Amino acid sequence: MKKLLKSTVAALAIAVSGIAAHAEGKLAIYHWFEYIPQELLDKFSAQYNVEVVMDTYDSNEALLANLKAGSMGTYDVAVPGDYMVEIMSNEGMLDTFSPSEMPNFENIMEQWMNVSFDQDRKSSIPYQWGSTSFSVNRDVYSGDINTTDIIFNPPSELQGKINVLDTAGETLTLASLHLGIPQCSTDREQLKVLNELVQNAKQHWASFGSDVAKDVLVSGDAAAGMIWNGFGMKAREEGANIEYAYPKEGYIVWMDNVVLLKDAPNRENAIKFMNFLLEPENAAAVTNFARYTAGVKGVGPHLDKALGAAPELNPPAGGNPQFVQACSEDVQKVYDTIWTNLKK
Amino acid sequence: MAGVASKGGEVRSDTYRDSRTWLLLPAWLTLVVLVLVPVSLMLVYSFLTKEFRGGVVWEFSLAAYDQFFCDRGLFGDEPCSIEWNYITIFWRSIWQAGLATLFCLIVSFPTAYFIATRPQSTRVIWLFLITIPYWVNLLIRTVSMRFMLREEGPVNNVLVWIGIIDDPLQMINTSFAVQIGLFYSYLPFMVLPIYAAVERYNFTLSEAAADLYATKYVTLRRVIIPSIQPGIIAGCILVFVPSLGAFLAPDLLGGAKNFMIGSLIEEQFKGNAGNWPFGAAASMILLSMVMIILTLYARQQSKALGAGS
Structure with missing residues (x-):
């Protein structure tokens, strides 16, 4: 309940600040709770002059259920786990993009490029894995x-x-x-x-x-x-x-992935956001917050020291x-x- | 509150008769938009075909009810025998809710009687004290109860310190903890209606009973309880019904080891099962049960009123 309240307030705050800055566009994110630091959303909002709103869910199945119950066309991006990417793709819920749309696409680590749930990363980029x-x-x-x-x-x-x-x-x-x-x-x-x-x-x-x-x-x-x-x-x-x-x-x-949703109302901003998350500094910010591992090259210098030696993160x-x-x-x-x- | 209806039968003058339609409009809208439409939708969904991973196909099917009542084995291809799984889950919920109601009643009746017999000026303070804890969110109260009951929690520490037990009791993650949680969550819902009924009770009736050589016990059983019965029944319903669908106490205090009706239904919509028609059917069966209880209450009420006039 507290989390819900927090994220709602946060989303409102972003919305208000976005309006105040006469944002050029919007971005609607559907995300796990407590999985992205607020500062990072603020940073994106300021950098691209985009009003960001975020709703949250607490399981892959809840994400699917809510999108199926009529929320398609509301959100631009979501963050399903590996097997759920495949399910959503089979359900026709995902849009595709080409690598040329995303300058940072090449930052994706080799091992996370050709994944079974999304061959050649046509609809998704890595978020965090663990x-x-x-x-x-x-x-x-x-x-x-x-x-x-x-x-x-x-x-x-x-x-x-x-x-x-x-x-x-x-x-x-x-x-x-x-x-x-x-x-x-x-x-x-x-x-x-x-x-x-x-x-x-x-x-x-x-x-x-x-x-x-x-x-x-x-x-x-x-x-x-x-x-x-x-x-x-x-x-x-x-x-x-x-x-x-x-x-x-x-x-x-498992790996959680940012996917581009079909009928995204702000497709252009969604692409910008995905590109933004592939920036090593930003991917590292998520890792420092959530304590999982990014699938992006070059995050090392930006990471908390404690993470390097943690047995949980180094199988x-x-x-x-x-x-x-x-x-x-x-x-x-x-x-x-x-x-x-x-x-x- | 239902207890107020004890003087039913007389004609009540309605000052706002002319504007009744307008004043009732918000209530009607709430009823139709927030109750009737969603419930009808659930009823329809329960007779539709399940779509894999959530959703429905618009084809009539009894599969959801079949799943509820028929055990067809692990692989679903055996002939129908009685399915005990869901009966067990429903029975557990009913049993837990029934016990919680009973404990609430045992604690609430003397409490309410005590408060109602205080002088007018102190009654408000007692009632206020009863309601204070309930200004705190239910989730937070349930989590606090978790801290209280855990192996190294205050309850165990005190019991060991006094010397009643040598080793800490396993209370958390048991149905005992769920009981405590339900009892504590809904206690005021029992105290308040009974208080309202006792407060209206004409205490000269007790004196009259005593004059007729009724013992204290007989006075309680034949005079007091029949007079405040509507309050007792209202309290029982107000505790039983929310306990039946409770999921916070079973999850946080009982360790979610066994499905309750609430968590079973949630699993169908948000969990792996993704079986909307079955979730809808289970909700309908639960709703029918609650309706039967309420109908029995309503009939009992009107019978009591009929006898009184």
């Missing part, structure tokens, strides 16, 4: 944490003290990695095993929560918890004696990082049933 696994309180458990057993077959010290993310997508994906079965498997035996795994593991879980994932680790309510890397780093910086794990079975990586070489896949309708239906069985 990983999802879990952090463990080292006062409570001192053994090996780099295994998904911590969540799905926990040692006695951690039983009953585990928080998992309250999203079917990430939790069931990590469970699939634990079992070593492919994501979106259509194999009935594998899906049955997946169902049984989470059913049995639930007895060891204290809570399901995404927005509280940091708080429960800091307060000690949970001794181990699934978490996004940047959020985990913030928890550690707030005093929790926790360590972020890179399980050998695999962990989830070990090798490992088995996996993007979440968008499942087919049939498989998604089974996932929904598994999730309902789990939380009934």
Whole structure:
């Protein structure tokens, strides 16, 4: 609620200041909450004399739901995660641009150019990327944490003290990695095993929560918890004696991307904004704020020193990082049933 | 408040009769635009075909209701047997809401009676004290309750310090914590209507009962409670209905381990499921249940009035 209020006030403030400056145009952003520093929006607003308004959402699915419920044509850009870019593209919600429209397009790191969810970056640019696994309180458990057993077959010290993310997508994906079965498997035996795994593991879980994932680790309510890397780093910086794990079975990586929406009312300003975010200094400003990693070359000199050495942001070489896949309708239906069985 | 209606039946002169249409216009607009249209839309949606990842296809379908009542196995291809998942979720919500209502009633009745029997001048202060905490946002109150109940929170610390328990109790993330949360969230909704009813109660009736050799218990059961019953029922409805759809207490205090009606419906619209017709159908079933409760109340009310005149 506070966040909502804050972002609304911020959006209003920008709107007012924009009008006062007789802005030449507008830009409507649909973004995650608390994911872009206000100063950066002000900077863009001043630099291009554009009035910026922003609304926020709290999950990829909520973004899709609201756009589907009739918000297409309202916003110019949004910031979906990798698999959601693909879904939105298949739903015909994205516009395309050519690299020549964006001078900073070449700043995109090589590894983030040719991504499976948007070949050759026709509709999206990288925003931030990170990983999802879990952090463990080292006062409570001192053994090996780099295994998904911590969540799905926990040692006695951690039983009953585990928080998992309250999203079917990430939790069931990590469970699939634990079992070593492919994501979106259509194999009935594998899906049955997946169902049984989470059913049995639930007895060891204290809570399901995404927005509280940091708080429960800091307060000690949970001794181990699934978490996004940047959020985990913030928890550690707030005093929790926790360590972020890179399980050998695999962990989830994700990338949030700025996409150009179809029927964008201010397409030109949207392109300017995307180009602006590919400026190393600006991409670094987002990273310093959100504590994830930019996909832009040359951000190094602009970054906070603490980020360079943070274990959360520097995964070990090798490992088995996996993007979440968008499942087919049939498989998604089974996932929904598994999730309902789990939380009934 | 419903309790006021206890003297129903008499004709009430209406000074504003001529301008009634205009004065009621805002209420009618609210009713139609904000209640009737959205609810009708939900009703229609619940009979449509689901579109993958949210949205509806405009084709008639009973799939949403089938999903609610029929268990067709993990892969959805078995013959229909009774689906217990959603019944369990609804029953849990009803049970929690019912318990919260009961606890509120147990605490509120003596409280309201106490306040109503104070001198006129101090009653306002007591009522004010009851309402003070409720000027704070519900979210903030629920989060504070989380701090209170956690393993190293004040409640456990005090209990250990006194020596009642040796080790901290596991209270957070249990249905007990959800109970506490619901009870605390909606307590004044029970106190105020009962107070309103007791305040109007004619205390000479209690004296009359005593003169007729009624014991204190009989006076309570046969005289006081029947007189203030409308207030009690209004309070019960005001606590039960919002508790039924509550999601803050289950999420923040119960650890969101089990769906409640509210979170189940939210999942259909905002979560991975993206099943709008099913979310609409679950809402309709919930709405029907609430309607049945309210209808029973209305019938009971009119019967009571009929008997009184």
